Amino acid sequence: MTGRARVWVLHGGVILLLFLLQFVLPDYHHTNVARIMVLATYAIGYNLLIGYTGLLSLGHAMFFATGLYGAGLPIYYFGLHPVAGFLLGALLALVLAFVVGLIVLRTSGVAFMIVTMMFAQAFFLATLYFNGVTRGDEGLVLAAEARRFGFLGLDLDLAEPATRYNMALSLFTGALLICLALVRSPLGRVMIAIRENEERTRMLGYNARDYKLLALSLSGLLSGAAGAAYVLLFAYMGSSFAAIQYSILPLLWVLLGGIGTVIGPLIGTALMFYLIDKTSEVMQSYLIVVGAVLVALVLFFPKGLAGTLRQRYARWLP
Amino acid sequence: MSFLRTEALSRSFGGLAAVAGVDLSVEPGEIRAIIGPNGAGKTTLVSLISGRVPPSSGRIEFDGDDITALKPWERVLRGIVYTFQITSIFRNLTLAENVMLAAQRAASRDQPLWRGLDDRAVTQAVDAALERVGLASRAQELAGELAYGHQRLLEVAMGLALRPKLLILDEPTQGLSEQEIADFCALVRSIAMDATILLIEHNMDVVMALAQRITVMNNGALLAEGTPDQIMNHAEVQRAYLGT
Ligand SMILES: Nc1ncnc2c1ncn2[C@@H]1O[C@H](COP(=O)(O)OP(=O)(O)O)[C@@H](O)[C@H]1O
Ligand SMILES: [Mg+2]
Numbered sequence: 001m002t003g004r005a006r007v008w009v010l011h012g013g014v015i016l017l018l019f020l021l022q023f024v025l026p027d028y029h030h031t032n033v034a035r036i037m038v039l040a041t042y043a044i045g046y047n048l049l050i051g052y053t054g055l056l057s058l059g060h061a062m063f064f065a066t067g068l069y070g071a072g073l074p075i076y077y078f079g080l081h082p083v084a085g086f087l088l089g090a091l092l093a094l095v096l097a098f099v100v101g102l103i104v105l106r107t108s109g110v111a112f113m114i115v116t117m118m119f120a121q122a123f124f125l126a127t128l129y130f131n132g133v134t135r136g137d138e139g140l141v142l143a144a145e146a147r148r149f150g151f152l153g154l155d156l157d158l159a160e161p162a163t164r165y166n167m168a169l170s171l172f173t174g175a176l177l178i179c180l181a182l183v184r185s186p187l188g189r190v191m192i193a194i195r196e197n198e199e200r201t202r203m204l205g206y207n208a209r210d211y212k213l214l215a216l217s218l219s220g221l222l223s224g225a226a227g228a229a230y231v232l233l234f235a236y237m238g239s240s241f242a243a244i245q246y247s248i249l250p251l252l253w254v255l256l257g258g259i260g261t262v263i264g265p266l267i268g269t270a271l272m273f274y275l276i277d278k279t280s281e282v283m284q285s286y287l288i289v290v291g292a293v294l295v296a297l298v299l300f301f302p303k304g305l306a307g308t309l310r311q312r313y314a315r316w317l318p
Numbered sequence: 319m320s321f322l323r324t325e326a327l328s329r330s331f332g333g334l335a336a337v338a339g340v341d342l343s344v345e346p347g348e349i350r351a352i353i354g355p356n357g358a359g360k361t362t363l364v365s366l367i368s369g370r371v372p373p374s375s376g377r378i379e380f381d382g383d384d385i386t387a388l389k390p391w392e393r394v395l396r397g398i399v400y401t402f403q404i405t406s407i408f409r410n411l412t413l414a415e416n417v418m419l420a421a422q423r424a425a426s427r428d429q430p431l432w433r434g435l436d437d438r439a440v441t442q443a444v445d446a447a448l449e450r451v452g453l454a455s456r457a458q459e460l461a462g463e464l465a466y467g468h469q470r471l472l473e474v475a476m477g478l479a480l481r482p483k484l485l486i487l488d489e490p491t492q493g494l495s496e497q498e499i500a501d502f503c504a505l506v507r508s509i510a511m512d513a514t515i516l517l518i519e520h521n522m523d524v525v526m527a528l529a530q531r532i533t534v535m536n537n538g539a540l541l542a543e544g545t546p547d548q549i550m551n552h553a554e555v556q557r558a559y560l561g562t
Binding site: 189190193196197200203207208 | 368370389390391394395400402406407408409410411415418419420422423424426427435476480
């Protein structure tokens with residue numbers, strides 16, 4: 001098989017597998033996998049920035065939460081159509097990422113990490129401050145009727161497990177394909193070049209700042225789309241999604257699954273999700289186990305699972 | 319009217335005047351060598367021309383325009399291409415991918431990158447550039463695995479794929495064998511058929527074989543300029559540089 005065919009077979013196979021899983025999974029895992037696919041979309045968005053452009057943000061929760069609230073609040077308060085809510089949430093995250101990017105991209109390295117974290121922290125505090133609207137930590141739950149709607153002649157109910165699962169799968173598939181097409185395009189090549197050697201990239205005639213801004217905007221868009229889908233599919237929005245944990249989590253997912261790989265974010269998200277799920281079932285101090293597993297993975301798979309696989313066996317993996 | 323002209327071009331690092339009041343003028347199609355002892359300011363001078371280092375004062379004119387205020391990537395788009403003295407390549411990418419980055423830039427010079435490229439033409443440009451420096455057979459190897467001298471050649475291939483009007487080569491023959499140096503001289507002559515070349519070089523055989531004119535730098539200033547013969551017989555140059 002050529003490299004190109006392998007890439008499509010592998011990623012197409014993963015999508016097909018996810019599609020088929022819904023027919024065999026018990027209820028509990030059915031919901032989990034739907035949630036994993038939405039969170040993996042967030043991780044894909046995050047990975048575009050850290051994995052392909054080499055920018056480590058510690059503030060992505062603000063983009064995820066912008067999608068969450070940007071979709072959820074107008075639906076909750078004004079009965080906005082869920083599809084319009086989704087688009088609005090994703091769009092707002094795109095705009096926020098662009099505007100924040102204009103400022104934070106003046107910095108790089110550690111300063112970039114700190115400045116993105118500060119912006120996200122300000123955003124988090126704002127969600128608490130406007131407690132009258134967001135209900136802060138306690139959050140808001142979307143009513144059942146707000147999640148029933150007609151679209152393209154279909155009657156959809158997002159509380160319906162099958163509908164929810166396939167919506168999550170569509171979102172994830174879209175993100176995966178965008179990421180796959182992007183990183184193999186001339187544009188993606190420039191992003192990777194910036195990650196590898198920014199000065200060289202500039203001396204090849206590329207205005208690195210513009211490409212970083214584009215990468216950050218796209219990353220924000222995908223993160224926001226994931227946030228918007230999350231509130232629609234799981235009916236809940238709260239300040240905790242804007243907190244620092246939700247900026248750290250995508251970093252862990254991506255590191256675990258394989259930084260700078262298209263499939264890595266899904267692997268990392270699923271692994272981490274079930275690691276926490278299983279260990280917290282059997283013991284109180286489950287975070288110790290989670291920590292130990294993370295340390296072991298860093299030791300034996302320094303580039304994450306998919307990244308190490310690529311390094312050792314499959315150089316063609318995008 | 320010169321192709322490239324600098325006027326009182328200066329750059330200091332702290333108190334050190336790395337380049338001090340340089341008036342350089344290069345004609346189109348020329349192969350101009352810049353020589354001088356280590357620390358003379360050669361790399362800094364060409365970095366000012368390529369925009370990699372901003373000047374403390376002075377002016378740069380290229381192809382009839384004042385380019386002093388242009389960003390380095392804007393200068394690349396106008397045809398000023400720099401190959402680094404300290405190799406700067408994408409070590410984790412293949413040779414083909416390294417050159418591809420240059421070739422796709424040249425192909426999308428007048429339009430944004432996302433407007434679509436002629437993939438076939440870009441691939442052909444990559445192959446052609448690697449072929450010219452003799453690295454075509456190693457296109458799929460990782461750049462970081464090349465020997466040092468070959469990494470320099472990869473830099474030249476990246477420069478070529480940008481289709482330069484002014485190609486700046488900063489000590490390109492370091493680490494090459496005798497035979498490779500001979501091939502390299504032939505390559506530079508062929509590049510010079512449709513580009514102007516600034517060549518910083520320590521190997522005097524290479525300088526004598528290639529340069530039509532030589533500029534000698536010392537302590538950040540121009541010490542002398544002339545044909546190879548004139549320079550070899552220049553008393554001050556012999557004292558300062560040739561060590562006699
Ligand atoms: N980025 C820099 N910061 C501080 N000093 C520098 C820098 N670049 C060059 N210099 C100094 O400027 C002088 C000229 O250096 P350079 O242009 O590299 O000389 P050459 O290429 O002729 O050997 C040297 O004394 C060098 O130490
Ligand atoms: Mg030098």
